[in-house]
Amino acid sequence: MGIKSEISHTLWITWKDLMELRRSKMRMAMMVLMPLIMMAMMSFMFPSSNSVSNIPVAIVNADSGSAGSEIIYAIEQMNSESKMMILKNASSEEEARNMIVEGSTLGAIIIPEDFSQVLSTRSSTADITVMTDNSNPQISQILSQVLTQIINSMSEEYAVMGLEPMAREIGINPVAMVVPFKAESKGVTESSSYVEFVIPGLLMMTMITSVMTGLPRAIAYEKDIGTMNGFLAAPISRFSIIGGKALGRIIRGFIQGILSLVLAIVLFRINVYGSLLSIFAILFLGVFSFVGLGIVMTSIAEDEETASMIIMTLTLPMMFLSGIFFPIEMMPSFMQTISRWLPFTYAVDAMRRIMVFGATLGNVYTDVVVMLAFGIATLIIAIPVFERGMTR
Amino acid sequence: MHSNCLDCDNMTEIIEVKDIVKVYRNGVKAVKGISFSVSKGEIFGLLGPNGAGKSTLLKMLSTLLRPTSGTATIDGLDIVKDAGEIRKRIGLVAEKMILYDYLTPYENLKLFGKLYSIEEKALDERIDDLLKTVEMDKWKNERVKNFSTGMRQRINLIRGLINYPEVLFLDEPTLGLDPHSSVEIRRLVAKLNREMGITVILTTHYMEEVDALANRIAIINNGEIAALDTSENLKRMISEEKVLEVKITNSAKAIESIRELDCVRDVSSRDGELRIYGQGENFVDSVIDRIKSSDSRIISIKEIEPSLEDVFIKLTFGGE
Numbered sequence: 084m085g086i087k088s089e090i091s092h093t094l095w096i097t098w099k100d101l102m103e104l105r106r107s108k109m110r111m112a113m114m115v116l117m118p119l120i121m122m123a124m125m126s127f128m129f130p131s132s133n134s135v136s137n138i139p140v141a142i143v144n145a146d147s148g149s150a151g152s153e154i155i156y157a158i159e160q161m162n163s164e165s166k167m168m169i170l171k172n173a174s175s176e177e178e179a180r181n182m183i184v185e186g187s188t189l190g191a192i193i194i195p196e197d198f199s200q201v202l203s204t205r206s207s208t209a210d211i212t213v214m215t216d217n218s219n220p221q222i223s224q225i226l227s228q229v230l231t232q233i234i235n236s237m238s239e240e241y242a243v244m245g246l247e248p249m250a251r252e253i254g255i256n257p258v259a260m261v262v263p264f265k266a267e268s269k270g271v272t273e274s275s276s277y278v279e280f281v282i283p284g285l286l287m288m289t290m291i292t293s294v295m296t297g298l299p300r301a302i303a304y305e306k307d308i309g310t311m312n313g314f315l316a317a318p319i320s321r322f323s324i325i326g327g328k329a330l331g332r333i334i335r336g337f338i339q340g341i342l343s344l345v346l347a348i349v350l351f352r353i354n355v356y357g358s359l360l361s362i363f364a365i366l367f368l369g370v371f372s373f374v375g376l377g378i379v380m381t382s383i384a385e386d387e388e389t390a391s392m393i394i395m396t397l398t399l400p401m402m403f404l405s406g407i408f409f410p411i412e413m414m415p416s417f418m419q420t421i422s423r424w425l426p427f428t429y430a431v432d433a434m435r436r437i438m439v440f441g442a443t444l445g446n447v448y449t450d451v452v453v454m455l456a457f458g459i460a461t462l463i464i465a466i467p468v469f470e471r472g473m474t475r
Numbered sequence: 476m477h478s479n480c481l482d483c484d485n486m487t488e489i490i491e492v493k494d495i496v497k498v499y500r501n502g503v504k505a506v507k508g509i510s511f512s513v514s515k516g517e518i519f520g521l522l523g524p525n526g527a528g529k530s531t532l533l534k535m536l537s538t539l540l541r542p543t544s545g546t547a548t549i550d551g552l553d554i555v556k557d558a559g560e561i562r563k564r565i566g567l568v569a570e571k572m573i574l575y576d577y578l579t580p581y582e583n584l585k586l587f588g589k590l591y592s593i594e595e596k597a598l599d600e601r602i603d604d605l606l607k608t609v610e611m612d613k614w615k616n617e618r619v620k621n622f623s624t625g626m627r628q629r630i631n632l633i634r635g636l637i638n639y640p641e642v643l644f645l646d647e648p649t650l651g652l653d654p655h656s657s658v659e660i661r662r663l664v665a666k667l668n669r670e671m672g673i674t675v676i677l678t679t680h681y682m683e684e685v686d687a688l689a690n691r692i693a694i695i696n697n698g699e700i701a702a703l704d705t706s707e708n709l710k711r712m713i714s715e716e717k718v719l720e721v722k723i724t725n726s727a728k729a730i731e732s733i734r735e736l737d738c739v740r741d742v743s744s745r746d747g748e749l750r751i752y753g754q755g756e757n758f759v760d761s762v763i764d765r766i767k768s769s770d771s772r773i774i775s776i777k778e779i780e781p782s783l784e785d786v787f788i789k790l791t792f793g794g795e
């Protein structure tokens with residue numbers, strides 16, 4: 084049995100599986116729909132402009148002087164452009180607090196009674212309180228960050244204004260007196276949002292789940308209904324059976340992966356920095372690394388349902404542990420250890436580096452080596468396990 | 476029709492099975508040491524009730540299952556060691572149809588033809604020939620999905636013939652078919668055997684099937700061969716058998732005295748109902764006499780046609 088006929092047998096089995104898919108309108112539709120639904124869901128969860136808007140915020144101006152009103156005017160001016168907040172008036176700190184408790188606002192800016200006075204005498208630093216609804220951590224964090232930043236920079240401006248005459252006398256820049264140095268943070272690429280962090284992993288996930296859930300159908304189902312006997316009784320190598328089945332699934336997964344990629348680019352306008360060829364290579368490698376494992380699981384299981392269940396239980400935690408949704412560094416250390424043992428982690432990592440940083444295959448060679456090694460090792464185990472599973 | 480192999484004894488043995496055993500992983504002993512041989516060109520029937528181990532035996536011979544112990548050879552090739560070589564020479568029509576609904580007959584046959592590495596042009600011709608043989612050439616390019624069971628089984632059958640095998644394994648080829656289709660399939664098998672000299676091993680529940688086709692029949696029960704003979708001899712064995720089903724009072728005592736009768740082979744009792752197996756002209760009379768003479772009253776009595784199962788019981792549980 085030459086290698087040539089083995090390849091031909093493999094391709095014929097793949098052809099059969101793809102033919103069955105093509106002939107079933109429902110299955111074709113589902114194959115296209117799956118990535119579509121997934122990406123649409125993502126776009127609801129992570130809108131492409133990663134800013135928030137229309138947060139109700141109460142303003143309490145207890146200041147007897149004019150400085151308070153000036154600050155509020157400045158905030159209103161700023162907000163009229165960004166529409167981040169809906170500003171409401173409140174008479175006292177007490178009332179603002181009640182509004183937050185009731186839920187009618189999510190935050191408050193409180194300017195105290197003696198604000199103008201302290202400011203003009205400069206007897207100490209005048210305080211403005213920013214109060215937020217900390218039962219809503221995400222919004223609370225954004226709001227307090229943004230408001231403190233606005234108020235602090237206004238304070239800096241105020242300081243610079245006060246120092247200006249003096250600074251001119253000694254001939255230095257007043258800004259440098261107030262802010263002698265500051266940090267400027269800068270990413271490797273221009274911008275990056277959470278979506279850009281998540282999409283590469285999701286692409287990988289779409290493909291791998293497609294292959295992993297598809298394999299039990301492709302193998303265990305045929306075993307259940309007895310058609311597998313046709314392949315097993317034919318003079319073909321067992322590898323051709325496995326290879327043919329896997330290739331069919333990889334092609335299906337690939338179509339879904341590419342569809343998801345296109346949708347991601349259209350829906351989220353994400354920037355893809357890496358070459359398309361590297362992306363495809365990683366998609367392929369990622370799936371390849373899993374095929375052996377999928378076949379082992381499927382062969383061990385007694386029927387299709389058991390196989391699906393084993394594979395689902397295995398892949399689901401893998402998705403979370405592999406850092407698709409949040410960085411591995413945020414996990415407890417023992418989970419980080421588990422994560423490092425999962426091939427999926429490397430697939431996601433490679434995909435992210437290529438898509439977001441424009442890395443080349445050479446840059447991610449560790450990931451490539453790990454995926455290849457895992458894929459080959461599991462496939463080597465898979466062949467005898469498959470043989471045993473089919474002839475018990 | 477079934478006498479086309481009168482010289483079987485002089486022909487070469489193509490299949491030899493020796494003490495073959497299969498114990499499944501769950502501990503079920505499906506085949507418990509079976510030996511037989513089949514001559515080239517013979518149609519060999521395996522007759523047995525559900526769970527007898529027929530399919531298990533067939534799966535081992537067609538290299539789908541590894542025997543737990545024992546050996547079997549086809550054309551002198553070992554079914555385990557030379558599985559690859561054997562696969563080229565055998566055809567399989569399994570219990571469950573090997574047929575893809577979404578493909579057409581042509582595509583189904585093409586797929587398997589390619590797996591048997593048959594050259595393109597020869598394959599296309601062969602497909603046409605086979606389709607004509609089963610009168611399915613009109614349906615060549617229709618999807619199997621919409622076919623009736625009979626049509627499917629015809630395609631399923633020729634799928635097993637795509638490599639023009641030397642030995643064809645048929646596992647209940649007429650299961651679920653109407654009488655007309657069953658006869659068609661049987662006629663076809665006989666024709667293949669006659670014209671192409673294919674050796675056929677056939678399993679079935681149906682006496683008439685092996686009767687019409689097989690030169691020799693092995694009755695299998697409980698993983699063992701209960702009888703192996705020509706269909707004529709087996710048929711004689713069955714037609715002589717009589718079975719009485721009686722309901723009587725005071726049965727415990729009566730059973731003993733009925734058993735003593737020479738014409739009675741076996742008595743079994745189930746839910747107070749007795750089944751009495753025996754033969755001879757006086758069988759019914761003698762049994763009734765014995766019942767009467769043992770203070771029992773007959774509630775009901777009827778003579779039933781011996782079913783295949785009755786024969787198996789007779790053959791395998793003898794004097795139980």
Ligand SMILES: Nc1ncnc2c1ncn2[C@@H]1O[C@H](COP(=O)(O)OP(=O)(O)OP(=O)(O)O)[C@@H](O)[C@H]1O
Binds near residue numbers: 501503526528530
């Ligand atoms: N894969 C399996 N695992 C465990 N036990 C099995 C398996 N296949 C069959 N058996 C058991 O082995 C015995 C023989 O089964 P087999 O299918 O060979 O019988 P059969 O004669 O073909 O019956 P039928 O006429 O119903 O097709 C049965 O008791 C069955 O339950």
Ligand SMILES: [Mg+2]
Binds near residue numbers: 530
């Ligand atoms: Mg069977």
